[in-house]
Amino acid sequence: MRFMSVEDIEPGQYLGKTVYSANGTVLLSAGIQLTVYMINTLKRIGVTMLYIKDPEFEDIELEEVLSESTKGIIFKDMSHTLEAVRSGKDWSTKKVSVSVEALLEDVLNHRGVLLQLTDIRTTDNDDYLHAVNVCLLSAMIGLNMGLNYSQLKDLAIGALLHDIGKAIPLPEDASEEELNSHHTWRGFEVLKNKREFNLMIAHTALQHHEYLNGSGLPRGLDSDSIHLFPKIVAVANKYDNLIGGGGGNTNTPLLPHEACERLMASSEHELDHEVLVEFTRIISVYPNGTSVRLSTKETGVVVSQHRGLPGRPVIRIIRGSGDDMDIKEVDLAVETTVFIEAVLA
DSSP states (O other), rough: OEEEEGGOOOOOBOOOOOOTTSSOEEETTTTOOOOOOHHHHHTTOOOEEEEEEOOTTOOOOOOSOOOOHHHHHHHHHHHHHHHHHHTTOOOOOOHHHHHHHHHHHHHTTTTTEEEEEEEEOOOOTHHHHEEEEHHHHHHHHHHHOOOHHHHHHHHHHHHTTGGGGGOOOTTTTTOHHHHOHHHHHHHHHHHTOTTSSSSHHHHHHHTTHHHHHHSSSSSBGGGGSSHHHHHHHHHHHHHHHHHHTTOOOOOOOHHHHHHHHHHHHHHHHHHBBHHHHHHHHHOSSSSSOEEEEETSSSEEEEEEEOTTTTOOOOOEEEOGGGOOHHHHHTTTOOOTTTEEEEEEE
C-alpha cells in the first residue's frame, strides 16, 4: 500500500484501508475500486490522504495496535456517549470502561509496535477519531512510563473523554460566565459527578490544556500543580490536533515528522520533557507507505520500521518497470550517512 494525497488518486485505483463514519459503520471498504464519484465524495467530506493498493508495494503491512473490532466498539460507544451528553441524557460509564478495557488489551498485546495513526479522517468522524487517537497515544505513553493497569485505565478513560465538555450544550439563557467558561471546566463538572470514575479522570479533562510555564487554561497552573495524567494527555492531544488540523489549528494538517518537531519545540515550557521522550519512542515518524526523497536524491517508499529508531525506517526504491525494473531497499539504521530529506505528498 501507499499513502497518497486524495488529489493524486485516480479512478480505478483500489482503496487500501477502510474509511469509517462517526458511529463506526463502514463508509468505504478496503479493496473497493474507486470511482470519480467516490473520490469527489471523499474530498467533499474532508478526506485529504488515503491508503491505496499498489502492486509494487503490496507486501507493505500497517502494523495496527488496535484491531478493527476494537475500533468499532469504541466508535459506537463514543457516538452513543457524546450524543447522550449533547441531549442532556444520562450515559453509561460501564460502556466507556468496557471500551477502554478492549483498547488496553490491544495495547498490551502490541507494546512493541510503533504507533501509526493511519485511520482516515472525515468531517463526520474527526471528533471521535481524535478521542480514540488521544486515548491510544496516552495509554501507550503511560505503559512506557511504568503505570500499572489500574492507572492506565484511569488515564485512558480521562484521555478518551478529555473533550467531553465540548459536547455539553449551554442553556439559551446562559450567563456571561457560562458562555465564557472553558470546555475543560464543563467536562470536569460532568465527570466528577460520575461516582464510578476515579476523580483523577475528571482532573485529566480539567488540566489537559495547562502548560508547564503557567500560560495554559483554564487556571494557569504551573508544572508542579499539573498531574502526570493531563501532562500525558496534553502531548497526545497536541500531536493529534497537529496531524489532524484540529484544536484551533487553522493550517494544513502537519505530517507526522513535522508534528513531532513542533512538539519537541514545546518541551519544558509547555509540554513535559519526560513525557515527550516516551512519546518519541512509541510513534512512527514516517509511517509505512509514505513516499520520501533521500539525501541521495533517490525517491522511494517507507516499507518497515525499527523499534527505538522511529526516524530511521527502511526505504524501497524502484527504478524502471517491467523486465527492466530494479528494486533496492535502503535501511537507514544501517546507512547512517543517508537521511530523509523530504516527505512527498
